[in-house]
Amino acid sequence: MRRSVAIRLGLFIVATLVSLVYLAPTFVHDLPPWWSSFLPTDRIHLGLDLQGGSHLLLEVKVDKAIENNVERIKADLTNVLRDRGISGVSVERVQGTQIQLKVPAASVERVRGLLKSDFPNLTVVNTQASGGTTEFFLTLSKEEIRSLRDYAVDQSLETIRNRIDQFGVSEPVIQREGQQEILIQLPGIQDPERAKEIIGKTALLEFKLVDDTVNVEDALKNGPPPGRQILYGYAGKGEGAVGGEKVAYVVESRTLMTGEYITDARVRPSSQLQGPYVELILNSTGARLFEQITAANVKRRLAIVLDNRVYSAPVIQERIGGGRASITGSFDIKEARDLAIILRAGALPAPVEIIEERTVGPSLGSDSIRQGIISFVVGISLVIVFMIIYYRGAGVLADVALIFHILFLLAILAAFKAVLTLPGIAGIVLIAGMAVDANVLINERIREELRAGRAPRSAVEAGYQHALPAIIDTNVTTFLSGLILFQFGTGPIKGFAVTLCIGILTTVVTAVYMTRIYYDYRMVTRKLTGISI
Amino acid sequence: MELIKPGLNIPFTNYRHIAVVLSTIVNLLVLVLLFTQGPRLGVDFAGGTVVQLKFMQKVSVNEVRAALGQLGTGDTVIQDFGGEGSNEFLVRLERTSIEIGALGEQLRASLSKQFGPNGFEIRRIESVGPKVGKELRERGAWSVIAATVMMGVYIWFRFELRFGIGAIIALIHDVLVTIGALMLGHYEFDLTIIAALLTIVGFSVNDTVIVCDRIRENMRKIRRESLEGIINMSINETLSRTIITTGTAIMVLLALFALGGGVIRPFAFALLVGFFSGVYSTIFIASPVILFWEKGAMKRKSVAETVVQKSEVRAKRTK
Numbered sequence: 014m015r016r017s018v019a020i021r022l023g024l025f026i027v028a029t030l031v032s033l034v035y036l037a038p039t040f041v042h043d044l045p046p047w048w049s050s051f052l053p054t055d056r057i058h059l060g061l062d063l064q065g066g067s068h069l070l071l072e073v074k075v076d077k078a079i080e081n082n083v084e085r086i087k088a089d090l091t092n093v094l095r096d097r098g099i100s101g102v103s104v105e106r107v108q109g110t111q112i113q114l115k116v117p118a119a120s121v122e123r124v125r126g127l128l129k130s131d132f133p134n135l136t137v138v139n140t141q142a143s144g145g146t147t148e149f150f151l152t153l154s155k156e157e158i159r160s161l162r163d164y165a166v167d168q169s170l171e172t173i174r175n176r177i178d179q180f181g182v183s184e185p186v187i188q189r190e191g192q193q194e195i196l197i198q199l200p201g202i203q204d205p206e207r208a209k210e211i212i213g214k215t216a217l218l219e220f221k222l223v224d225d226t227v228n229v230e231d232a233l234k235n236g237p238p239p240g241r242q243i244l245y246g247y248a249g250k251g252e253g254a255v256g257g258e259k260v261a262y263v264v265e266s267r268t269l270m271t272g273e274y275i276t277d278a279r280v281r282p283s284s285q286l287q288g289p290y291v292e293l294i295l296n297s298t299g300a301r302l303f304e305q306i307t308a309a310n311v312k313r314r315l316a317i318v319l320d321n322r323v324y325s326a327p328v329i330q331e332r333i334g335g336g337r338a339s340i341t342g343s344f345d346i347k348e349a350r351d352l353a354i355i356l357r358a359g360a361l362p363a364p365v366e367i368i369e370e371r372t373v374g375p376s377l378g379s380d381s382i383r384q385g386i387i388s389f390v391v392g393i394s395l396v397i398v399f400m401i402i403y404y405r406g407a408g409v410l411a412d413v414a415l416i417f418h419i420l421f422l423l424a425i426l427a428a429f430k431a432v433l434t435l436p437g438i439a440g441i442v443l444i445a446g447m448a449v450d451a452n453v454l455i456n457e458r459i460r461e462e463l464r465a466g467r468a469p470r471s472a473v474e475a476g477y478q479h480a481l482p483a484i485i486d487t488n489v490t491t492f493l494s495g496l497i498l499f500q501f502g503t504g505p506i507k508g509f510a511v512t513l514c515i516g517i518l519t520t521v522v523t524a525v526y527m528t529r530i531y532y533d534y535r536m537v538t539r540k541l542t543g544i545s546i
Numbered sequence: 547m548e549l550i551k552p553g554l555n556i557p558f559t560n561y562r563h564i565a566v567v568l569s570t571i572v573n574l575l576v577l578v579l580l581f582t583q584g585p586r587l588g589v590d591f592a593g594g595t596v597v598q599l600k601f602m603q604k605v606s607v608n609e610v611r612a613a614l615g616q617l618g619t620g621d622t623v624i625q626d627f628g629g630e631g632s633n634e635f636l637v638r639l640e641r642t643s644i645e646i647g648a649l650g651e652q653l654r655a656s657l658s659k660q661f662g663p664n665g666f667e668i669r670r671i672e673s674v675g676p677k678v679g680k681e682l683r684e685r686g687a688w689s690v691i692a693a694t695v696m697m698g699v700y701i702w703f704r705f706e707l708r709f710g711i712g713a714i715i716a717l718i719h720d721v722l723v724t725i726g727a728l729m730l731g732h733y734e735f736d737l738t739i740i741a742a743l744l745t746i747v748g749f750s751v752n753d754t755v756i757v758c759d760r761i762r763e764n765m766r767k768i769r770r771e772s773l774e775g776i777i778n779m780s781i782n783e784t785l786s787r788t789i790i791t792t793g794t795a796i797m798v799l800l801a802l803f804a805l806g807g808g809v810i811r812p813f814a815f816a817l818l819v820g821f822f823s824g825v826y827s828t829i830f831i832a833s834p835v836i837l838f839w840e841k842g843a844m845k846r847k848s849v850a851e852t853v854v855q856k857s858e859v860r861a862k863r864t865k
Contacts, residue, residue: 070678384810385806392798396794404547443817446798482759501744503737510741
């Protein structure tokens with residue numbers, strides 16, 4: 014018995030010391046230099062609602078990525094058919110992700126063979142023969158679609174991570190959520206609107222030729238001729254900002270080149286009249302392609318299109334070698350810098366949409382912390398005073414256990430890098446009110462046993478023994494609901510669930526096992542002749 | 547100190563008929579209110595945007611509305627937040643930044659016109675798309691239902707089926723009463739309310755566990771007493787525990803309610819109501835359910851017992 018008390022007491026002293034070590038970085042401002050060399054330096058992590066910052070949930074429009082992919086396959090198919098000299102076949106994209114082929118009877122077998130050999134990832138869902146033509150309906154296989162979706166989300170995540178890294182945010186959280194969502198947390202961010210601009214842009218850069226033979230007015234009235242499309246730009250201001258004059262361009266639908274060959278993008282200072290511009294540096298393939306394009310189209314206008322918006326459409330004066338191109342447009346230095354970031358990080362494979370945003374300013378966060386601390390101190394003081402009044406000595410014991418419970422709870426939060434949120438603080442306060450419950454159950458039982466005429470010693474033993482099943486059951490039920498909450502919750506609510514669950518574990522340890530050491534110690538020293546309860 | 551004197555014997559089960567009728571009426575009213583009027587949903591569940599604004603000088607709701615201009619069109623609610631003299635407002639917009647675009651920037655621009663660029667502060671913006679709102683709403687409702695059933699199953703597993711049924715019915719009562727109180731108090735339902743409801747489910751069942759634990763103990767110890775007597779005795783014996791364990795939780799909740807700030811207040815309110823209701827439902831709902839259940843079982847059992855007794859008597863005679 015004596016030994017068991019000593020061992021348990023030793024364990025608690027060790028646990029207390031370890032807890033203090035884990036909490037020191039949070040509460041002590043300047044730790045000595047030797048500390049950081051081998052002791053923990055992590056402070057308790059504060060959630061976005063306490064330190065300020067942005068929480069964004071993006072949905073990747075994966076269907077759009079699949080449509081884009083089908084569109085590409087359609088273009089390939091058209092090219093292959095032309096190369097093989099199969100004529101009279103029309104290729105259309107229908108119902109979003111299906112390709113419809115109209116094949117003259119004479120070529121049906123050749124087309125069939127070609128599909129099998131060159132496009133194994135397409136499956137024929139339907140064929141209809143009517144008159145002299147056969148219609149094929151083609152679609153991507155289910156596995157193909159699934160892997161395209163996954164790729165679109167993973168690639169978006171990677172691109173967004175690149176953009177955020179370049180934007181410069183400390184400790185961002187960027188992770189995939191569910192099927193097609195991306196969760197982003199940007200702690201302490203000053204300009205959330207700008208961050209959203211940078212994150213949310215698809216940034217699909219395309220080079221297209223302007224068709225000056227078509228009258229823009231006519232095209233606007235009657236729709237563009239086949240193979241042409243109308244795109245808009247804003248005169249006087251880049252970036253499509255509202256306010257500039259809207260200008261229509263008739264361009265060839267064919268994309269000559271995309272931004273995939275960009276290796277670097279830099280902001281260049283203003284030259285003469287223009288504002289700053291963004292210089293693109295292309296890789297060798299891109300450089301060759303760009304040289305070919307410019308050589309073949311001297312004196313024509315080349316539209317530089319970003320996300321279907323024409324930035325500029327300069328006339329190609331001569332063949333451009335060396336793999337450098339530039340995007341001008343009258344933007345200010347900040348816009349130019351953001352554009353460079355986006356172009357460097359590359360395009361998103363599919364558009365994204367912000368479906369949830371929570372931004373908290375830093376001043377609200379510190380107010381919340383203050384309110385949390387005040388209600389914590391007041392709430393816990395009420396409990397402490399009540400327990401002393403109601404149970405006297407045993408109440409003091411319960412209060413000591415309560416204080417150790419809070420110490421352990423905070424230490425575990427720090428050690429496991431759990432995130433403390435405003436509901437999390439509320440959880441700590443609430444748990445403090447529940448922590449003494451186990452002591453209430455034990456003390457009430459001891460009182461009952463004493464009333465039944467038992468000696469103090471056996472009353473204590475019976476009290477702990479009989480109260481224990483109910484203590485375990487009550488804590489298990491609360492713990493279970495905490496787990497469900499953890500499963501369900503997001504951000505701040507998860508923080509509450511975490512403090513609730515950890516708090517329940519620490520209360521059982523301190524309220525039951527720690528207080529028992531005291532009684533056992535008094536039994537060992539044979540001083541347990543009366544109990545203040 | 548002792549709040550409840552030992553030897554107290556209130557015949558709680560005698561009031562069970564009144565309690566059951568009263569609680570059923572209250573619960574039905576809440577259900578009717580829930581399905582006709584519906585709860586006021588916060589942006590978490592309804593979608594939309596909520597903006598918390600702080601002004602450097604005294605500003606009225608109408609001034610804020612005027613300053614919002616174009617942004618304030620549609621169903622916009624502006625309310626005081628954070629109490630007297632704090633000059634904080636909560637602006638609820640129907641639309642989200644997805645539809646409006648750079649909402650924060652536009653907001654800053656239109657407020658600057660009225661109050662100057664340093665006359666106000668945008669402290670918080672929360673925008674939730676309608677799809678996310680619907681998903682959160684469904685998951686929230688399911689998690690509360692799942693937790694309630696799980697508590698019942700746990701009690702069933704640890705005690706008996708009838709105790710589990712009693713616990714589930716008591717929990718449904720607590721959740722409904724809390725929802726009703728929140729609706730009466732014009733509180734918005736959001737994620738923190740779901741957190742509160744789940745906590746209520748996890749905590750309210752504690753009193754039920756304590757009473758059940760005592761009922762089981764007394765049933766073993768005292769064979770002669772009727773079940774009704776045992777339930778009454780057990781409730782009385784554990785009454786001080788029930789009151790004090792909930793009481794300490796209520797102390798900290800009062801502190802949170804009064805001092806925790808605007809975000810925490812609805813959460814603390816819900817828990818206060820739920821915990822009070824938890825004490826009531828343990829005494830007046832869970833225990834009677836056990837009794838009703840038992841009486842139903844008794845009828846069947848007593849018929850069986852009399853058959854057994856008769857056959858025993860017959861067996862004796864033949865000897």
